[in-house]
Amino acid sequence: MSVLAARPLTAEAFAPFGEVIETGGAFVTINEGFCRRFTDLATLDIVDGRPGLSLFQAEIRALPYDCTLLERHPLGSQCFIPMQGSRFLVIVAADAGGAPGTPLAFVAGDHQCVNIARNTWHGVLCPIAGSGLFAVLDRIGAGGNLEEHRLSRPIRVTA
Amino acid sequence: MSVLAARPLTAEAFAPFGEVIETGGAFVTINEGFCRRFTDLATLDIVDGRPGLSLFQAEIRALPYDCTLLERHPLGSQCFIPMQGSRFLVIVAADAGGAPGTPLAFVAGDHQCVNIARNTWHGVLCPIAGSGLFAVLDRIGAGGNLEEHRLSRPIRVTA
Numbered sequence: 001m002s003v004l005a006a007r008p009l010t011a012e013a014f015a016p017f018g019e020v021i022e023t024g025g026a027f028v029t030i031n032e033g034f035c036r037r038f039t040d041l042a043t044l045d046i047v048d049g050r051p052g053l054s055l056f057q058a059e060i061r062a063l064p065y066d067c068t069l070l071e072r073h074p075l076g077s078q079c080f081i082p083m084q085g086s087r088f089l090v091i092v093a094a095d096a097g098g099a100p101g102t103p104l105a106f107v108a109g110d111h112q113c114v115n116i117a118r119n120t121w122h123g124v125l126c127p128i129a130g131s132g133l134f135a136v137l138d139r140i141g142a143g144g145n146l147e148e149h150r151l152s153r154p155i156r157v158t159a
Numbered sequence: 160m161s162v163l164a165a166r167p168l169t170a171e172a173f174a175p176f177g178e179v180i181e182t183g184g185a186f187v188t189i190n191e192g193f194c195r196r197f198t199d200l201a202t203l204d205i206v207d208g209r210p211g212l213s214l215f216q217a218e219i220r221a222l223p224y225d226c227t228l229l230e231r232h233p234l235g236s237q238c239f240i241p242m243q244g245s246r247f248l249v250i251v252a253a254d255a256g257g258a259p260g261t262p263l264a265f266v267a268g269d270h271q272c273v274n275i276a277r278n279t280w281h282g283v284l285c286p287i288a289g290s291g292l293f294a295v296l297d298r299i300g301a302g303g304n305l306e307e308h309r310l311s312r313p314i315r316v317t318a
Contacts, residue, residue: 021294023214031283032228035217040299042212051210053201053238053272053296055182058194069191079212081240081294084269110243113212113294124190135180135240135272135294137212140199 001066003156006089009106009114017092017104017120018077019043021113042115042137045077049141056080058125058132065128067091067155070100070121071148076139078122079115082108086130089157090114091123100149105157121149160225162315165248168265168273176251176263176279177236178202180272201274201296204236208300215239217284217291224287226250226314229259229280230307235298237281238274241267245289248316249273250282259308264316280308 007013011020019042027036044051070093082088088108093100100121108114110130115137116122125134139145166172170179178201186195203210229252241247247267252259259280267273269289274296275281284293298304 021212021214023216023292027216030215031217034220035215035284037295038214038216040211040213044210044212051203052199053180053203053240053274054199055180055197055272056189056194057182057186057197058190061193081212082242083240083272085244111290111292113214113242115212125194131270133182133270136196137296 001154001156003158004103004105005158006105006107009090009108009112018117019115021115022111042079043077045118046139047075049075049139051137052140054136056125056134056136058127060132061126061128063128064156064158065089065126067123067157069148069150070123071146072119072121073145074119074147075145077115077118079113079137080125081113081135082110083133083135084131085110086127086132086134089126089128093121095121103155160313160315162317163262163264164317165264165266168249168267168271177276178274180274181270201238202236204277205298206234208298210296211299213295215284215293215295217286219291220285220287222287223315223317224248224285226282226316228307228309229282230305231278231280232304233278233306234304236274236277238272238296239284240272240294241269242292242294243290244269245286245291245293248285248287252280254280262314
């Protein structure tokens with residue numbers, strides 16, 4: 001089994017796979033000075049459907065975590081918004097001829113949302129701290145939007 | 160000054176003003192049994208624009224809270240998703256001839272998102288616990304989408 005050390009999530013490192021939604025860039029001040037608004041941070045890339053908001057309640061997983069499955073969604077991006085202090089692993093891979101190439105692993109903080117680009121290989125939602133509750137913004141529509149790839153060799157993700 | 164006691168947020172009580180997004184209803188089990196998905200819980204009612212994801216970083220406010228301003232958005236619903244354990248006041252009012260009628264106040268838990276219906280009078284984002292960081296799903300588009308109404312008599316919201 002190959003071993004992969006997860007590293008802290010940054011927008012730069014994650015750019016080939018999607019977007020990290022976090023404060024730090026340009027903002028406008030609203031609500032009489034009491035609030036900063038960082039506007040329109042995610043590319044909602046939805047084909048043949050519409051974006052919708054769902055909740056995911058996922059079990060907290062322990063590290064090291066053995067990843068055995070990657071998936072991708074050909075018809076839409078998928079944005080994960082952590083609630084209640086949830087921190088989570090984000091495992092992604094570039095495509096290599098219709099199958100995932102070598103994966104990378106990141107740890108997202110509870111202040112970061114992650115928008116996985118349409119058709120990008122990724123592991124399933126994997127919270128490692130917090131309650132495991134997430135709001136998820138992804139495609140609502142008919143038709144298949146899930147491609148799965150079971151790894152011939154699991155990947156052990158460590159802290 | 161009139162005094163208003165905030166009560167816990169429930170979907171039933173909030174129904175005239177929008178939606179409470181929380182687990183508890185129908186779900187499907189995904190990710191090999193490790194995750195429950197509660198699908199498509201918010202009505203994204205956007206006119207002449209598109210939904211987009213933003214972050215709001217709001218200051219934590221103390222109770223009692225004196226509400227002096229209500230606003231509404233004629234062109235779109237606005238959904239607040241609390242991150243990092245943020246609990247928040249939700250102050251809403253029915254319309255009464257182009258101005259807000261008698262307000263109601265709720266306290267939303269950090270497990271609840273609130274989708275305020277298009278053109279519904281509401282107070283500004285008002286976290287009372289947590290970090291004050293929210294993901295917000297609302298209208299991205301040109302043109303004015305804000306109507307404000309300053310209250311002639313502030314409303315004091317208590318716990």
